Amino acid sequence: MVDKEMQSETYEELIEWTGALHRKLAERLEQGMDGEPGEKAKWLLEYLADHERKLNDVVSKISKHGNAGALHTWLYEHLSEKLPTDKRQTLSFVGMSFEEISEAIMDIHNQLIELYRSAAGRAPTPEVRELMEEMLELEEHETLRLASQVDSVRAM
Numbered sequence: 001m002v003d004k005e006m007q008s009e010t011y012e013e014l015i016e017w018t019g020a021l022h023r024k025l026a027e028r029l030e031q032g033m034d035g036e037p038g039e040k041a042k043w044l045l046e047y048l049a050d051h052e053r054k055l056n057d058v059v060s061k062i063s064k065h066g067n068a069g070a071l072h073t074w075l076y077e078h079l080s081e082k083l084p085t086d087k088r089q090t091l092s093f094v095g096m097s098f099e100e101i102s103e104a105i106m107d108i109h110n111q112l113i114e115l116y117r118s119a120a121g122r123a124p125t126p127e128v129r130e131l132m133e134e135m136l137e138l139e140e141h142e143t144l145r146l147a148s149q150v151d152s153v154r155a156m
Contacts, residue, residue, distance in 0.1 A: 010071065010072055010073060010074055011070060011071055011072075011073050011075065011119075012071035012072060014075065014119070015059060015062055015063045015066070015071070016063050018059050018112065018135070019059035021108075021112070022052045022053070022055040022059060023053070023056045024091070025048075025052040025091070025105075026049045026052035026056065028091045029045050029048045029049035029052065029093055029101075030045070031092070031094065032092070032093025032094050032096060034094055035095040037096070037097075038097070038098065040153060040156075041097060041098045041101060043153065044101050044153065045093060045101065047149065048101070048105055051145075055138075055142055058138060059135075059138070062131075062134065062135065062138075066131055067127050069125075069127055070127040070128045070130070070131040071131070073127075076124060098153070098154070102154075105146065106146070106147065106150075109139060109142070109143040110143065112143075113136065113139045113140055116132055116133075116139055117136055119132040119135075120132035120133045
């Protein structure tokens with residue numbers, strides 16, 4: 001997803017990886033506009049790119065200002081999977097329809113939710129659990145917001 005496997009050794013690196021993921025998504029969404037998408041798809045690409053950049057900013061703040069002890073805690077169970085896990089996803093939004101874009105983005109965000117839900121459940125300390133739950137809540141909230149915006153446009 002960010003052109004390398006997620007090889008986080010600390011929770012801070014996991015959060016930094018998540019920020020890089022959102023940054024890369026924003027770039028790829030902007031590149032998707034090169035394929036002369038339809039009006040709805042173009043609006044969605046622009047909206048999603050902006051949303052992913054804002055998410056990167058929020059995640060960066062968490063990484064910089066979160067509980068230092070939690071951030072520097074080692075991951076005992078290595079997370080070496082790539083996101084998205086479906087190897088068919090190339091993260092090229094060029095030529096995709098409104099529905100294809102929305103489905104791909106929702107799939108990626110749902111995978112992030114599952115990643116943080118799992119990390120929160122395996123947290124070795126209460127501080128780490130709180131940090132992972134903060135990330136989980138952020139991803140869940142933003143995914144619901146995305147879904148709401150996509151549904152509004154779909155209804156037009």
